Amino acid sequence: MHLYFKLFLFSVGFVAGAFLAVVYVDLSSDKDVLIVKNQRPFVQYQYEDWFKKQGLRRENRLWDELRYENKSQYLESNYLFGKISVLCVILVKFERNVKAANETWAKGCNGIDLLYLQEKNRKLPGKRTKEKAPPVLLCNNLLTVPDKYDWVLVVYDDTFVIMENLRYFLAPLNAKQDYYLGHTVTFWSRDYNLGQAGYVISKGALDKLKSNLSEPDACFKDLIYYNKEDFYIGKQLGKLNISPSDTRDLNGLSTFFPYNWYHVFFPGETYFQLSKYPVKCCSERAISFNAIEGHKMYTYYYLFYTLQQFIDGKNGNIPLINKDPEDKVWKSFLKERNIPSDHITSYEYYKVWEDLVEDPNSFAKNLKREEHSDL
Ligand SMILES: *[C@@H]1O[C@H](CO)[C@@H](O)[C@H](O)[C@H]1NC(C)=O
Ligand SMILES: *[C@@H]1O[C@H](CO)[C@@H](O)[C@H](O)[C@H]1NC(C)=O
Ligand SMILES: *[C@@H]1O[C@H](CO)[C@@H](O)[C@H](O)[C@H]1NC(C)=O
Numbered sequence: 001m002h003l004y005f006k007l008f009l010f011s012v013g014f015v016a017g018a019f020l021a022v023v024y025v026d027l028s029s030d031k032d033v034l035i036v037k038n039q040r041p042f043v044q045y046q047y048e049d050w051f052k053k054q055g056l057r058r059e060n061r062l063w064d065e066l067r068y069e070n071k072s073q074y075l076e077s078n079y080l081f082g083k084i085s086v087l088c089v090i091l092v093k094f095e096r097n098v099k100a101a102n103e104t105w106a107k108g109c110n111g112i113d114l115l116y117l118q119e120k121n122r123k124l125p126g127k128r129t130k131e132k133a134p135p136v137l138l139c140n141n142l143l144t145v146p147d148k149y150d151w152v153l154v155v156y157d158d159t160f161v162i163m164e165n166l167r168y169f170l171a172p173l174n175a176k177q178d179y180y181l182g183h184t185v186t187f188w189s190r191d192y193n194l195g196q197a198g199y200v201i202s203k204g205a206l207d208k209l210k211s212n213l214s215e216p217d218a219c220f221k222d223l224i225y226y227n228k229e230d231f232y233i234g235k236q237l238g239k240l241n242i243s244p245s246d247t248r249d250l251n252g253l254s255t256f257f258p259y260n261w262y263h264v265f266f267p268g269e270t271y272f273q274l275s276k277y278p279v280k281c282c283s284e285r286a287i288s289f290n291a292i293e294g295h296k297m298y299t300y301y302y303l304f305y306t307l308q309q310f311i312d313g314k315n316g317n318i319p320l321i322n323k324d325p326e327d328k329v330w331k332s333f334l335k336e337r338n339i340p341s342d343h344i345t346s347y348e349y350y351k352v353w354e355d356l357v358e359d360p361n362s363f364a365k366n367l368k369r370e371e372h373s374d375l
Helices: 002-017 044-053 063-068 076-083 095-103 134-143 163-170 203-212 229-239 261-265 294-305 326-336 346-356 360-374
Strands: 019-023 056-060 086-092 111-116 151-156 184-187 190-193 199-202
Touching (some): 086 134, 134 151, 134 229
Parallel strands (some): 086 111, 086 151
Antiparallel strands (some): 184 190
């Protein structure tokens, strides 16, 4: 439970969104924000600068107010959803994970594009052809990304992404510049972002890729591995001088994780030797984790977006002070039914309950039935 507790804490600030953004009109701030490209682009205070320039004001709100009151205000994360459009390209191996992703974290994508790395429902392994090689499939797919998206996020179907934190990272960045963000590894003296952690490509970088690979079948050239589409994309971008940025936050904490939470949190379990930058758990705005099967996505989604921690309020978990002693409760129960309470026999006691409910056997049966129907 301790683990969940920590997870919830580091996400609550933004994901659960105790913040609301309220629009007020400030025409003077309607300028383009230009932030020069940084080798380490995740600089938290740049988000605040960016936010100020939006002409918005934010207020803290309690969860209960958010849920039960009707106010014409909206979450800061909703504002970012409308402002920073992200297409999620999900590389599919297991259909069941796609359903879970669709119903959980991927709701935060502005568009979802499913790319099947193997033919659907294929029983026997098919013939391997260049056309069907995952690097080629992904490359061709990226060339057709509609212009309306500022960013493309490429993930496997077992990656869990905290989209609010991703947008928090992306908001101050200029999507027209070249960005290739993820968990960087060095392999064969080439830097690329690991597919397991998911990676993000800016529109600027994608446009360069599109124009460079404009010839038909351009994606087929220099295919080395049948798999390893992440390496291949990194290589293609590298040729255009687009290299991965360091995605650690200001405190040097990692944001994109190519492995699951066990490996992130369990001491001594961080095993990715190829990582270019030291892996340090975890930024409070961590973005992605891998190896999350479908059923766990629902659990994490619940923990991130629904479960509330008790942090405020007057009564909370304090026991009632004037709790009646048990026999007093019992006596007043009988008194309400005009039964003298001092010398009641066990038979009379039984009759009272029988009249009130049913006999104990069927009462127990009903109870059991209800319990089961709850499952
Ligand atoms: C919320 O309030 C607005 C304005 O008073 C009203 O138009 C709207 O119907 C209300 N919505 C709900 C769900 O009560
Ligand atoms: C997931 O969402 C995509 C895009 O909205 C849709 O095409 C696909 O059918 C959905 N898949 C499942 C299994 O829900
Ligand atoms: C693609 O980029 C490579 C490396 O910079 C260059 O040699 C090649 O001419 C480019 N191709 C096109 C069609 O722009």
